[in-house]
Amino acid sequence: MLTPGDADADAPHLWRLVERRPVYEGRFVQLYQDVLSGPAAPEFYEHVRVADSVRVLALDDQDRIVLVEDQFYLPGQRMLTLPGGGVAPEEEPLVAAHRELAEETGCRAADWMPLGVIHPLPTATPARTHLFLARDLTAGETDREASEGWMTVRRAPASEAVALVRSGAITEAGTVAAVLLLAQLLAEEHGGA
Amino acid sequence: MLTPGDADADAPHLWRLVERRPVYEGRFVQLYQDVLSGPAAPEFYEHVRVADSVRVLALDDQDRIVLVEDQFYLPGQRMLTLPGGGVAPEEEPLVAAHRELAEETGCRAADWMPLGVIHPLPTATPARTHLFLARDLTAGETDREASEGWMTVRRAPASEAVALVRSGAITEAGTVAAVLLLAQLLAEEHGGA
Numbered sequence: 279m280l281t282p283g284d285a286d287a288d289a290p291h292l293w294r295l296v297e298r299r300p301v302y303e304g305r306f307v308q309l310y311q312d313v314l315s316g317p318a319a320p321e322f323y324e325h326v327r328v329a330d331s332v333r334v335l336a337l338d339d340q341d342r343i344v345l346v347e348d349q350f351y352l353p354g355q356r357m358l359t360l361p362g363g364g365v366a367p368e369e370e371p372l373v374a375a376h377r378e379l380a381e382e383t384g385c386r387a388a389d390w391m392p393l394g395v396i397h398p399l400p401t402a403t404p405a406r407t408h409l410f411l412a413r414d415l416t417a418g419e420t421d422r423e424a425s426e427g428w429m430t431v432r433r434a435p436a437s438e439a440v441a442l443v444r445s446g447a448i449t450e451a452g453t454v455a456a457v458l459l460l461a462q463l464l465a466e467e468h469g470g471a
Numbered sequence: 472m473l474t475p476g477d478a479d480a481d482a483p484h485l486w487r488l489v490e491r492r493p494v495y496e497g498r499f500v501q502l503y504q505d506v507l508s509g510p511a512a513p514e515f516y517e518h519v520r521v522a523d524s525v526r527v528l529a530l531d532d533q534d535r536i537v538l539v540e541d542q543f544y545l546p547g548q549r550m551l552t553l554p555g556g557g558v559a560p561e562e563e564p565l566v567a568a569h570r571e572l573a574e575e576t577g578c579r580a581a582d583w584m585p586l587g588v589i590h591p592l593p594t595a596t597p598a599r600t601h602l603f604l605a606r607d608l609t610a611g612e613t614d615r616e617a618s619e620g621w622m623t624v625r626r627a628p629a630s631e632a633v634a635l636v637r638s639g640a641i642t643e644a645g646t647v648a649a650v651l652l653l654a655q656l657l658a659e660e661h662g663g664a
Binding site (some may be wrong): 395 | 485486494495499500502504507510511512513516517518519521524542543544545546547548555570587588589590591592593594595596597598599600616617618620621633636637638639642643644645646647650651654655658
């Protein structure tokens with residue numbers, strides 16, 4: 279049987295860092311070459327640092343999920359995601375979650391629960407996405423950044439959000455994970471598992 | 472009601488690319504600064520190119536999921552994931568999926584179905600992770616890369632894999648998404664929805 283502990287049972291740190299070469303230090307992205315020693319180590323390991331991020335699954339009093347829709351430059355399309363954004367240096371992810379939910383949707387939540395943490399792209403970056411469930415919402419004013427001026431808010435029942443994931447209308451990893459984790463929680467509640 | 476089509480209904484391409492400045496062209500990572508024009512455009516947009524990847528959810532004849540466990544350098548831990556890896560330039564994701572499943576687990580599958588495509592980190596890279604369901608497995612020899620010499624294979628029923636996601640023992644985004652999407656498929660089959 280698999281248990282979380284097993285994953286670390288025989289975890290050698292195969293590679294040791296000999297030298298970290300900074301290649302690019304930008305505002306949002308840093309790139310490094312790590313020179314490594316150890317068995318089958320590559321000549322160097324290229325990797326990227328970006329801020330950790332948060333995604334907030336906010337459920338309103340009708341059990342609808344609050345989604346935002348915005349233009350994403352890199353995929354070149356509008357995307358439907360949970361509200362969220364970057365975690366500032368030294369900031370607690372929960373603090374970032376409060377801020378991003380309020381700025382993007384105007385909602386404040388009184389009831390917060392962690393839903394999990396994922397590694398979006400662990401071969402390229404150690405960045406994590408922190409997922410939260412937020413309930414007991416109060417509506418308020420949004421405070422979006424200029425680049426978020428075309429963001430819109432929509433609400434969808436959980437079953438519909440799951441259908442949007444399954445149809446490919448929702449593809450952002452943190453949103454996909456949080457919506458499907460909520461579905462597991464709800465199935466457990468309703469199924470009495 | 473939300474439908475996939477709605478997401479594109481008012482999709483302006485807010486920003487236009489004026490100039491793409493290559494900053495770093497490595498073996499696995501490329502980094503660019505895109506100079507943009509348009510409303511509220513940043514001075515430039517830093518972004519990263521890495522290969523698309525695949526994750527394969529292979530189900531054996533006892534409905535167990537084939538998982539691999541390997542050391543991940545950047546998070547500094549052994550991680551439990553679905554077999555998978557990078558898609559080569561011009562390669563079809565399904566071809567990469569066949570190859571990665573065979574190399575890492577020795578399994579060949581006769582029955583393949585797409586499970587979806589996710590954007591792991593769409594603010595930093597347009598890379599996608601392609602998810603597949605593979606069934607009707609035949610065991611064979613692995614053909615791992617030297618750096619995968621410490622990889623081990625484990626099998627877990629779907630319910631256990633879901634529990635591993637929920638407990639935080641599985642955190643890689645493509646694995647999380649595929650395992651939870653399979654749970655949705657199984658719930659539908661069993662619930663007759």
